Amino acid sequence: MDLQATLDLLAGCDIQFRRETRLDIALVKNLPIALIFLPAADIPTFVGEGRVDLGITGRDQVAEHDAQLPPGETSGVEEVLDLGFGACKLQVQVPQKGDITEAKQLVGKNVVTSFTALTQAFFAKLEGVSDASSLSTKIKYVGGSVEAACALGVADGIVDLVESGETMKAAGLKAIDTVVESTAVLVKSKNTKNELVELIASRIRGVITAQKYVLCQYNIPREKLATACKITPGKRAPTVTALEEPGWVAVSSMVEKKTIATVMDELTAVGATDILVLNIANSRTG
Ligand SMILES: Nc1ncnc2c1ncn2[C@@H]1O[C@H](COP(=O)(O)OP(=O)(O)OP(=O)(O)O)[C@@H](O)[C@H]1O
Numbered sequence: 286m287d288l289q290a291t292l293d294l295l296a297g298c299d300i301q302f303r304r305e306t307r308l309d310i311a312l313v314k315n316l317p318i319a320l321i322f323l324p325a326a327d328i329p330t331f332v333g334e335g336r337v338d339l340g341i342t343g344r345d346q347v348a349e350h351d352a353q354l355p356p357g358e359t360s361g362v363e364e365v366l367d368l369g370f371g372a373c374k375l376q377v378q379v380p381q382k383g384d385i386t387e388a389k390q391l392v393g394k395n396v397v398t399s400f401t402a403l404t405q406a407f408f409a410k411l412e413g414v415s416d417a418s419s420l421s422t423k424i425k426y427v428g429g430s431v432e433a434a435c436a437l438g439v440a441d442g443i444v445d446l447v448e449s450g451e452t453m454k455a456a457g458l459k460a461i462d463t464v465v466e467s468t469a470v471l472v473k474s475k476n477t478k479n480e481l482v483e484l485i486a487s488r489i490r491g492v493i494t495a496q497k498y499v500l501c502q503y504n505i506p507r508e509k510l511a512t513a514c515k516i517t518p519g520k521r522a523p524t525v526t527a528l529e530e531p532g533w534v535a536v537s538s539m540v541e542k543k544t545i546a547t548v549m550d551e552l553t554a555v556g557a558t559d560i561l562v563l564n565i566a567n568s569r570t571g
């Protein structure tokens with residue numbers, strides 16, 4: 286997991302703690318909560334069983350946990366929020382130099398992965414069988430360095446995470462299908478009664494929103510206001526204030542950071558002036 290991004294997020298929420306070396310638990314100084322640092326794959330289990338109220342892990346890990354549940358059992362883990370970082374894809378990969386171009390060509394062959402339940406479910410669908418025991422594809426678990434399995438002759442294909450694609454390329458593999466797309470998510474235990482869960486979730490939501498948006502302010506002739514507001518509709522609605530200069534108004538609106546350059550170009554084209562873009566330190570919005 287992207288530990289640093291998670292620590293930055295907690296700092297943005299003013300959750301203050303000091304983690305002693307070698308300890309996986311830290312008491313928060315300014316709230317009655319404890320933080321526990323667990324392997325990403327184990328977090329859905331602890332949260333699902335209600336032992337931990339809130340967790341941050343990858344959506345792929347939650348999906349793998351849910352896919353491991355016995356038939357009829359529902360997951361105790363509920364996604365609260367997409368945190369936006371840690372984007373990666375769980376992909377079916379095969380040797381670049383080979384005849385396999387589609388996942389269904391791996392049916393009946395050897396596939397190695399750390400995500401056995403998701404891989405079983407993926408191949409069960411391809412094979413048209415309803416349970417893992419009737420699968421003809423042989424799915425084997427390895428805990429790490431999955432990308433080495435094809436070169437070592439253990440697998441015909443693998444199912445592994447791809448972020449930049451560097452590992453896949455270096456191992457001489459190519460992706461031919463996607464099992465799950467993932468980002469880091471905030472999850473909660475379905476049956477938690479801890480009222481701090483909502484407080485923490487809303488703090489995190491505020492920080493995430495603040496990171497995603499900037500505040501855009503500009504002046505515009507009143508007759509162009511409607512056009513400008515279509516360019517900057519805001520999260521709810523733009524704030525419009527009259528200026529001392531007759532016929533002009535000032536607009537203030539939240540704009541998604543990734544679109545701000547285009548938005549500024551478009552505002553300039555419709556006659557906006559004095560365009561300012563400000564970072565948002567934190568937020569609570571509707
Ligand atoms: N390039 C990447 N490689 C691996 N995982 C990634 C990547 N980008 C995002 N992730 C997310 O991180 C999760 C795995 O985290 P990681 O392998 O670091 O486990 P950890 O147990 O938390 O830490 P570690 O094993 O490094 O001590 C993945 O399931 C995925 O959601």
Ligand SMILES: O=P(O)(O)OC[C@H]1O[C@H](OP(=O)(O)OP(=O)(O)O)[C@H](O)[C@@H]1O
Pocket residue numbers: 428429430431432445446447448449450451452453
């Ligand atoms: O597309 P990339 O940016 O190269 O990232 C993907 C690699 O990162 C992960 O491995 P990790 O570093 O967690 O080590 P592992 O092989 O021991 O799982 C994953 O299993 C891939 O091997």
